[in-house]
Amino acid sequence: MDSQTLLERFTSGDLRALARAITWAESGHPAGAELLRELRGRGNSRVVGLTGSPGAGKSTLTDRLIEEARRRGERVAVLAVDPSSPFTGGAILGDRIRMMRHYHDSGVFIRSLASRGALGGLAGAVVGALALLEAFGFERIFVETVGVGQSEVDIARVADTTVLVLTPAAGDAVQAFKAGVMEIADVFVVNKFDLPGGERVIQELKTTLELAPPRPGGWKPPVLSAVGSRGEGITELLDAIDRHYAHLQEHGLLEGGRLERARFEVESVIQEWGRRRTREGQDLITQVASGELTPEEAATRLLSNPEMSR
Ligand SMILES: Nc1nc2c(ncn2[C@@H]2O[C@H](COP(=O)(O)OP(=O)(O)OP(=O)(O)O)[C@@H](O)[C@H]2O)c(=O)[nH]1
Ligand SMILES: [Mg+2]
Known part of the structure; x- marks a missing residue:
């Protein structure tokens, strides 16, 4: 297929054309670059980054957030980014299974990215895919990425709102300080709140945030709790994400x-x-x-x- 045909199918709302376009952009295919030149800057999505240590519950929360956003009438896209593997690894397979129930919903598009082949590496592939998803007309895009140290994909720089997913596990909050993600997260959520120790992590986070330097526009990052596996705390989480977006709008x-x-x-x-x-x-x-x-x-x-x- 040439890029003109793809562009036509893309703009007519064909999901398979979108999938193909992302593959082209991801692999650094020249037609992909051409398509991006045409489409970049179109659309207007709320981009939400979810990051946190491996197994914190990012995919489980994303799955529930998709459900909630759909209930609110939004069309939703998800990018699951795996910087740890140049191949489509086990973690992503897990994500696929976790979010499988949305596959028959044409208002939901789920895609994983792990390629390093693109012109801008994995980070470039993510931003390219974002531009395509926006142009396609999704109102909401969730980007899930493991926050290990200096992640190749600097999620806070591409998302409107960055959510840091923590757990009651001892030291999780301390790890976050060390990795420097405390400063970049706009919303904090302690998932697995059914496990012991959650209340203590929340207190630790709140205390530390009080001492942190002020955020742009005076944003005060909320600290929430959730039990992703049971769908608890999801409404509050999406509300907090939207409050942050409204804050960004109000303060230009x-x-x-x-x-x-x-x-x-x-x-x-x-x-x-x-x-x-x-x-x-x-x-x-x-x-x-x-x-x-x-x-x-x-x-x-x-x-x-x-x-x-x-
Ligand atoms: N007890 C408990 N377990 C949970 C909760 N949320 C998720 N889990 C479990 O935690 C495990 C990891 O969840 P995922 O959603 O795959 O976590 P993730 O952060 O996406 O993991 P990676 O993508 O591999 O980094 C799964 O076995 C989930 O069922 C929760 O609220 N409570
Ligand atoms: Mg995951």
């Missing part, structure tokens, strides 16, 4: 967020070019190792060599 902060996403996208492309060229420039790397060249000299040569692929 949405525009800045979109600029940040674009900046992140450009940075991702530059990083990916850097990675590729570094792999191709083995001679120069060897010279850096032996002290013949400084890293700056090698980098300058790598970046200015027109022979290399982008």
